[in-house]
Amino acid sequence: MTEQNKQNVRRLPEWLKRRLGAGQTFTHTHHTLDTLGLETICTNANCPNRGECWSRGTATVLILGNICTRNCKFCSVGHGKPLPPDPTEPDRVATMSKEMKLKYLVITSVDRDDLDDGGAGHFRDVIQTSRDAVEGLEFELLVPDFRDCQDKALEILADALPFVFGHNVETVPALYKTARPGGVYERSLALLEKAKQKWPDIQTKSSLMLGLGETDEQLLDVLKDLRAIGCDRLALGQYLKPSKESLDVVEYITPEKFDWWDKQARALGFTWVQSSPFTRSSYHAEE
Numbered sequence: 275m276t277e278q279n280k281q282n283v284r285r286l287p288e289w290l291k292r293r294l295g296a297g298q299t300f301t302h303t304h305h306t307l308d309t310l311g312l313e314t315i316c317t318n319a320n321c322p323n324r325g326e327c328w329s330r331g332t333a334t335v336l337i338l339g340n341i342c343t344r345n346c347k348f349c350s351v352g353h354g355k356p357l358p359p360d361p362t363e364p365d366r367v368a369t370m371s372k373e374m375k376l377k378y379l380v381i382t383s384v385d386r387d388d389l390d391d392g393g394a395g396h397f398r399d400v401i402q403t404s405r406d407a408v409e410g411l412e413f414e415l416l417v418p419d420f421r422d423c424q425d426k427a428l429e430i431l432a433d434a435l436p437f438v439f440g441h442n443v444e445t446v447p448a449l450y451k452t453a454r455p456g457g458v459y460e461r462s463l464a465l466l467e468k469a470k471q472k473w474p475d476i477q478t479k480s481s482l483m484l485g486l487g488e489t490d491e492q493l494l495d496v497l498k499d500l501r502a503i504g505c506d507r508l509a510l511g512q513y514l515k516p517s518k519e520s521l522d523v524v525e526y527i528t529p530e531k532f533d534w535w536d537k538q539a540r541a542l543g544f545t546w547v548q549s550s551p552f553t554r555s556s557y558h559a560e561e
């Protein structure tokens with residue numbers, strides 16, 4: 275990065291300044307999650323949208339603990355040796371769904387390479403328990419890449435259909451070594467492709483963070499790869515360094531450029547696109 279670039283990314287552009295959350299709904303969301311002892315990616319990833327989402331009464335629940343078996347350089351979630359899945363978690367998520375009167379629940383997890391099924395069975399249990407508790411509740415999953423057990427994981431998840439099936443490629447393949455050393459781009463594509471082939475009526479979704487140093491050509495290639503495997507939904511947002519140890523931002527992408535990417539993505543055939551500096555995979559997912 276040039277000295278000029280470094281100075282540019284040190285200053286947060288006006289369009290990236292957000293207010294903190296407040297108000298009755300925000301407090302209720304906070305209280306519900308706290309009382310039930312649930313983790314969210316909103317808090318664990320220091321998401322800048324927490325104020326807005328929690329004030330709207332939505333949150334993305336992080337199941338299977340908050341210790342990840344990978345160590346991605348863009349992510350602030352802790353890593354190490356996780357605890358076994360908590361059998362009380364499905365009930366607690368169901369209670370949360372009821373208390374927050376949810377219509378749409380986004381569920382994600384840390385990577386659980388220590389488990390035979392990558393945590394798929396726990397995802398299934400959480401969905402089924404919440405579905406029993408809240409009539410009409412719809413689901414979106416944001417799953418890990420199920421490194422050595424993709425087929426097994428999809429087999430297990432089939433018992434919990436329907437849901438939007440999300441898995442994030444996160445960045446362009448050229449940046450995997452620096453940003454996502456435990457990931458393999460082709461493996462992520464393979465998971466999305468298998469899900470689409472297995473369940474053609476289910477929407478698949480992926481997200482990328484921009485501003486890590488990717489070029490337009492590299493990003494366009496990823497969008498084409500995603501369309502080639504039938505990926506329906508796309509979310510593009512600005513990478514923001516979530517902790518002191520995380521990768522530096524290389525570039526702040528302007529809102530106009532995000533609008534431009536929105537058009538490119540729709541032209542390629544994505545049927546649902548969110549592209550803005552604050553977009554995250556779960557941002558406005560219910561819309």
Ligand code: SF4
Pocket residue numbers: 315316317321322323324325327328332333334554555556557558
């Ligand atoms: S965008 Fe997703 S992770 Fe961020 S606060 Fe909203 S629901 Fe949570």
